[in-house]
Amino acid sequence: MEGCFSRTGQYVMAVSRESALLNLAPDIETSIPVDSDHTNLVKFNTKGDAAYREIKSRLGLFLEQYYKKSGENNNINKIHGRPTHSLVSDIPPELNASKQPTRHRTIPHSASPIFTGRDDILEYLKNYFFPSDPPDSDQRLVFVLHGMGGSGKTQISLEFIRKYGSRFWGIFWIDASTPEMTEQSFCDIAREFHLDECTSKAAKLYLANCKKENQWLLVIDNADDPDIDLEGFFPREDMGNILVTTRNAECRSFFSENGYFEVDAMDPEDAVKLLLKITKLDGPSCDSKKPLATKIVQELGCLALAITHAGAFIANGSTMDTYLEHLRENPKDLFNIRFAQGSGAYKRTVFTTWELSFDSLKDPSASQILQIFAFFHYDRIPKDIFRHASGSRQTEELPQSLSRLLIRRPGGTWNSLDFEASIRNLLSFSLIKQDTYREKVIYSIHPLVHTWCRERLEHSDQASFRKLASTLLERSVDGITDRDRASLIPLLPHIESCKRTVPGLALFIQPSCFWSVYHAAGKWKEAEEITIEMLNNNKKLGEEHP
Known part of the structure; x- marks a missing residue:
């Protein structure tokens, strides 16, 4: 096989395509990639091996065609005393094509x-x-x-x-x-x-x-x-x-x-199997590796490309523990590593895959929304954040590409046409997903895409979009009317996410409005802490600070 990871974990050229094929017409010669070296090229662990099933299928089709043409009395109708048609009958139904x-x-x-x-x-x-x-x-x-x-x-x-x-x-x-x-x-x-x-x-x-x-x-x-x-x-x-x-x-x-x-995303159990296959740790003696493999695929959101990338990294002489450490501490550098993978058509890095989609966005407001989402929690982002923000009394300036999404009609209702057009642009590249929860429209991002959205930004840009995310949340809280106080609670995970990504959040926004979110959610201790933090910051900044 061309370009394959050997059983020792090193990248080798086992059997090149040029040396393996005779370069005959396609209807005469068929190439079947096998993940193996010269020694084990035609040896298989089980009958369930993918390469074994493929080769058996092709041989069965060949024998089936010969059997039809040669008649039952031909000597080749038996191999080692066994009728060739019995070989054909052994082929799994899904592989034994009738045509x-x-x-x-x-x-x-x-x-x-x-x-x-x-x-x-x-x-x-x-x-x-x-x-x-x-x-x-x-x-x-x-x-x-x-x-x-x-x-x-x-x-x-x-x-x-x-x-x-x-x-x-x-x-x-x-x-x-x-x-x-x-x-x-x-x-x-x-x-x-x-x-x-x-x-x-x-x-x-x-x-x-x-x-x-x-x-x-x-x-x-x-x-x-x-x-x-x-x-x-x-x-x-x-x-x-x-x-x-x-x-x-x-x-x-x-x-x-x-x-x-x-x-x-892949089924979690299949995701673990895939990772163990790539790392050559899928034998019975490797059962102890499954718990750690499960942690890795969970962190990767069971995304096929990311799992393949992880397997290549580990198979290149690393360990699962080391990979998990890199994943948590420095995902940007990790996901920008390029591997020469001979087992698939995908040659891009994990982050490059989404960068191409981002570069294709034709709407600046769509780009703004996605990068703001990077500082919210990745799941259940309410559309209402923008609707309520449009009714805020806050006067702080926002970028034109964002402020145009918050325009209200003469009657006072939110004009959501521009916002929805930007969302469609993001949906068209599958960068976000849209769903309905309790009759409310919500958005979500795959956890890895969420990480990429944040890590792709320079530090100065991260600070800017963190500020925009927190300001948008502040405006949303301010725009919620007393009769719609239940809309405060879904904002909590997104405020918490901003806190984790923005140290000293109280210096950026008016924390008193977030007090009402924690209060509505029944988190009295956190609400009290925000009040105390606000008072302390007022003392530090002085009475002249707005």
């Missing part, structure tokens, strides 16, 4: 040999593209995998191809990250079929005119730009199968009612 193996492929990546979990998504994809009760008429099927950067959308697509790809006549991969990469990907399809013109137009026209029995899958990967014309990627005829990966949740509403799935 011809895939004849045409333009896939630049292979499925990761350490892929773990996501069974629910893979099953959903299988049932969508291969329903048990297919419709009478042929029609195009479009499925959208959407989620934040680093959640594993691309790897899920590759694993789906590994498990079910042999059911398609052709599988074609489009890198939609830039217009140039998109055109190059379509040109790869044109070259695959030796077309006269190497253009996206020629490739799409060819696919549109394929025979109906030649079912193809078109994977459109990284279609993240909200302004992208996604349907412009599709061949004109209403046929074929299309799988889209994107950070833009709005894409899901453009196609089939049930043709989408949000890729979120």
